[in-house]
Amino acid sequence: MTLAAFACDPAHSRGRRYAETSAPTRTEYQRDRDRIVHSSAFRRLVYKTQVFLNHEGDLFRTRLTHSLEVAQLGRSIARSLELNEDLVEAIALAHDLGHTPFGHAGQDALNECMDGAGGFEHNLQSLRVVDQLEERYPLFDGLNLTFETREGILKHCSRLNAQTLEACEPGGVGRRFLDHTQPSLEAQLCNLADEIAYNAHDIDDGVRSGLITLEQLQVVPLFDDFRRQTLLEYAHLAGPTQGRRLLYEAIRRMLSAQVYDVIDTTRQALERAAPASVDAARAAQPLLSFSEDMRKKSMMLKQFLLQNLYRHPQVMLMTGQARQVIRELFEAYLREPVQMQAGFAVRAQTAGATSESAVTLRVVADYIAGMTDRFASREHERLTGQRLLA
Numbered sequence: 001m002t003l004a005a006f007a008c009d010p011a012h013s014r015g016r017r018y019a020e021t022s023a024p025t026r027t028e029y030q031r032d033r034d035r036i037v038h039s040s041a042f043r044r045l046v047y048k049t050q051v052f053l054n055h056e057g058d059l060f061r062t063r064l065t066h067s068l069e070v071a072q073l074g075r076s077i078a079r080s081l082e083l084n085e086d087l088v089e090a091i092a093l094a095h096d097l098g099h100t101p102f103g104h105a106g107q108d109a110l111n112e113c114m115d116g117a118g119g120f121e122h123n124l125q126s127l128r129v130v131d132q133l134e135e136r137y138p139l140f141d142g143l144n145l146t147f148e149t150r151e152g153i154l155k156h157c158s159r160l161n162a163q164t165l166e167a168c169e170p171g172g173v174g175r176r177f178l179d180h181t182q183p184s185l186e187a188q189l190c191n192l193a194d195e196i197a198y199n200a201h202d203i204d205d206g207v208r209s210g211l212i213t214l215e216q217l218q219v220v221p222l223f224d225d226f227r228r229q230t231l232l233e234y235a236h237l238a239g240p241t242q243g244r245r246l247l248y249e250a251i252r253r254m255l256s257a258q259v260y261d262v263i264d265t266t267r268q269a270l271e272r273a274a275p276a277s278v279d280a281a282r283a284a285q286p287l288l289s290f291s292e293d294m295r296k297k298s299m300m301l302k303q304f305l306l307q308n309l310y311r312h313p314q315v316m317l318m319t320g321q322a323r324q325v326i327r328e329l330f331e332a333y334l335r336e337p338v339q340m341q342a343g344f345a346v347r348a349q350t351a352g353a354t355s356e357s358a359v360t361l362r363v364v365a366d367y368i369a370g371m372t373d374r375f376a377s378r379e380h381e382r383l384t385g386q387r388l389l390a
């Protein structure tokens with residue numbers, strides 16, 4: 001792997017919170033990636049929803065397949081920009097670890113439950129998973145990942161949460177939200193790879209589910225230009241049984257166009273700014289981006305998906321039920337913490353806490369956030385006798 005001067009180099013990592021001896025054959029970022037792949041939270045991603053419920057169809061994306069797609073896109077862009085592929089892969093595979101069951105509906109509901117107790121934010125939760133909630137090592141909580149991987153995982157953070165992080169870990173991963181600086185280019189890349197991945201797969205899943213149609217998508221140039229281009233080259237794909245091939249070919253072209261756009265735009269920005277080190281890249285304006293034209297097209301697509309897919313009546317029905325499941329689970333565990341798995345129940349009790357204390361609320365939030373869609377539905381049925389989303 002050839003690394004540019006502005007790429008993260010594992011030999012110059014800011015290190016781990018608990019000192020460890022280095023591994024004989026793997027770099028620090030490879031170790032981070034391996035720790036993430038072997039974590040329990042990573043395995044649970046397979047049963048967590050992106051837009052569609054896990055049981056609605058075997059071919060829809062889950063958070064696991066989404067994360068793999070982000071890693072693929074990220075690595076491929078990283079290689080052409082001479083950024084650190086291993087770090088990009090580690091961040092990409094961990095970026096959604098803190099997501100609740102039932103996608104954004106779950107996160108919104110949990111955030112409301114935690115109102116007045118620090119709220120709930122999935123980026124911060126991803127960091128909590130790798131810093132505290134995974135129990136895999138004899139002497140410390142979490143996975144003890146390097147600073148650079150943790151920096152990339154914490155994509156957004158409120159000022160208040162950044163201050164709390166800074167108090168526990170001065171100069172740590174919360175710092176940049178107070179200083180308004182950028183994360184490493186590898187972290188910036190993962191954000192964009194995330195966007196490219198879901199732009200494409202939400203069209204794919206949306207069309208195959210029947211919730212949106214190719215006709216509707218004609219108002220979205222980022223997709224429709226490639227659909228028309230494909231038909232010009234392969235007229236037979238207009239046939240009634242060829243819809244899937246047409247969809248895939250258009251999406252493939254759309255993905256490539258976005259990837260090349262990021263690479264070209266970023267190369268130009270890097271030539272202009274010429275950052276001589278990782279820290280120089282962090283101190284600069286965001287250097288990794290789409291061109292202005294692509295950014296606009298991507299925004300149009302997002303608007304379309306928001307109006308036509310994420311707010312589709314069928315999705316909204318699921319969303320409403322998901323919020324109810326999360327809310328009622330939260331109330332049930334708060335009333336009776338002993339209903340949670342032993343480790344969480346003990347944490348809630350040893351907090352010495354009344355059910356209203358911030359510590360108890362956070363334990364309940366951690367427990368619910370870790371659930372898969374189906375486990376949350378089953379638990380809800382067990383505790384309330386009502387069957388929703390199962």
Ligand code: MG
Nearest residue numbers: 066095096194
């Ligand atoms: Mg994502």
